[in-house]
Amino acid sequence: VNLLAGEQRKEAHVKRSPTAYVPCLECGEQRFVESVAIIEWLEETHKAPPLLPQDVAQRAHVRALVEVINSGIQPLQNLQVLQHLSEDTNVRAAWMRHFIDRGLHAYQKLVLEYTRVGPYSFGENVTMADLFLVPQIAAARRQNMDLSPFARLVAIDEALRALPAFQKAAPECQPDAVL
Numbered sequence: 001v002n003l004l005a006g007e008q009r010k011e012a013h014v015k016r017s018p019t020a021y022v023p024c025l026e027c028g029e030q031r032f033v034e035s036v037a038i039i040e041w042l043e044e045t046h047k048a049p050p051l052l053p054q055d056v057a058q059r060a061h062v063r064a065l066v067e068v069i070n071s072g073i074q075p076l077q078n079l080q081v082l083q084h085l086s087e088d089t090n091v092r093a094a095w096m097r098h099f100i101d102r103g104l105h106a107y108q109k110l111v112l113e114y115t116r117v118g119p120y121s122f123g124e125n126v127t128m129a130d131l132f133l134v135p136q137i138a139a140a141r142r143q144n145m146d147l148s149p150f151a152r153l154v155a156i157d158e159a160l161r162a163l164p165a166f167q168k169a170a171p172e173c174q175p176d177a178v179l
Contacts, residue, residue: 001013001022001024003022003079004079008020008021008022016031017031017033018033019033019034021033021034021078023035023038025038025041035070035132036066036070036128039051039128039131043128049125049126050125051126051127051128051131052127052128053122053125053127058114058122061110061114061122062121062122062127062128062129063128064110065107065110065111065114065121065122065127065128065129065132065133066128066129066132068103068106068107068110069103069107069132069133069136070132072099072102072103072106073099073100073102073103073104073136073139074132074135074136076095076096076099077096077099077100077139082095082096093143096139096143097143097145100136100139100140100143100145101140101145103136104136104137104140104150104153105149105150107121107133107136107153108149108150108152108153111152111153111156112152119155119156119159120156120159120160121133121156126160126163130156130160133153133156133157133160134157134160134161134166135171137150137153137154137157138171
């Protein structure tokens with residue numbers, strides 16, 4: 001679904017996803033919308049590798065990291081929000097940088113509080129939180145943000161981008177990439 005071409009608002013996609021948003025995952029006759037719901041479904045139907053720790057308190061910590069991005073950063077950068085905000089690209093860019101900066105500061109503070117050791121957001125294993133972090137670091141880079149205050153997050157991003165799954169999923173590797 002090419003967002004820049006407005007395909008998300010066309011009838012074919014709205015039939016799949018009534019919100020006219022992406023992602024929308026189709027598996028047979030089943031359709032799943034919204035990133036967290038899709039990832040939770042994947043976690044429950046594909047047990048390996050796990051994306052959430054077994055301990056319930058640790059699961060809550062990972063989910064908190066997810067929500068910092070899912071609720072506090074990402075939706076504020078959606079094209080629909082930006083178009084409603086202003087036609088002025090400078091206003092849009094300042095808005096995005098503000099919320100990315102605010103969210104990454106909170107995310108990094110929580111990572112430093114929660115994480116004992118390891119290269120990823122929550123230690124030694126890739127979790128749901130990491131799936132949300134990588135696109136936000138990419139968004140910060142697209143906005144030419146200074147990432148020096150986020151040394152821990154940049155290191156996590158580098159560790160994740162070294163993994164084959166993250167390399168295959170990189171936006172620039174997608175057939176419809178517009179960079």
